[in-house]
Amino acid sequence: MAMQKELRILYYAAFREATGLSEETIRSAARTAADLYREISHMYGIPYELSTLTVALNDQVVPWSSPLGDGDTVVFLAPFAGG
Amino acid sequence: MGIDERFALSSSALDPVQLAESLRSAHAGAFVSFEGRVRDTDGTRTVVALEYDAYNALCLTEGAAVLREALQGIIDARCVHRVGRLEVGDVAVWIGVIAAHRDEAFRACRFIIDEVKRRVPIWKKEHYQDGRSEWVGLGSAEIAES
Numbered sequence: 001m002a003m004q005k006e007l008r009i010l011y012y013a014a015f016r017e018a019t020g021l022s023e024e025t026i027r028s029a030a031r032t033a034a035d036l037y038r039e040i041s042h043m044y045g046i047p048y049e050l051s052t053l054t055v056a057l058n059d060q061v062v063p064w065s066s067p068l069g070d071g072d073t074v075v076f077l078a079p080f081a082g083g
Numbered sequence: 084m085g086i087d088e089r090f091a092l093s094s095s096a097l098d099p100v101q102l103a104e105s106l107r108s109a110h111a112g113a114f115v116s117f118e119g120r121v122r123d124t125d126g127t128r129t130v131v132a133l134e135y136d137a138y139n140a141l142c143l144t145e146g147a148a149v150l151r152e153a154l155q156g157i158i159d160a161r162c163v164h165r166v167g168r169l170e171v172g173d174v175a176v177w178i179g180v181i182a183a184h185r186d187e188a189f190r191a192c193r194f195i196i197d198e199v200k201r202r203v204p205i206w207k208k209e210h211y212q213d214g215r216s217e218w219v220g221l222g223s224a225e226i227a228e229s
Contacts, residue, residue, distance in 0.1 A: 013136040013206035014218040059140045075138055079220035082205030083119050083176050
């Protein structure tokens, strides 16, 4: 069984509304950022396809296949709409 | 101005006159600015207000990187983006560039707005006249406003 790690997730914009949270710390066995998104989107019924999103790990945009480590901070990023 | 002060987020109204005053140089023959303003339509629906949300830490590093890249060939530049709720007509983003000549100033200003839109993690929720609202870029996200 995969090792559980502690992960901090920050929620912005549509994710904050979908979860009702601005952040949370969870214990998860998710191996990659994509695994974590599948877990979280299932938990909260978030409808967005992973392919339409990007992800940041410890304040840097990374590939979805990036492995997660204990204590990491993860942010799911909807398409940017500034300006 | 420190490199990391050139890009900023603001939760209060932007003052273009004051911002322009912060870009002064005796070597500058050109000043170009761009204001992105809240529009009353998304093309089909009537927009009454906007709400911007930003991932602060990444905004500041990515915004600073955009401004650093833009500095090539110009004297100085600034970009401030609003967060929070805005009404129609409000300034959502302000960019100012000073350079020796206009060509570089126009080019840098265009570069900054294009790159900020593409790379800086800011999200926009449109509030419509019919009471609905939607996070832009997530088509299926339409939810009724409570």
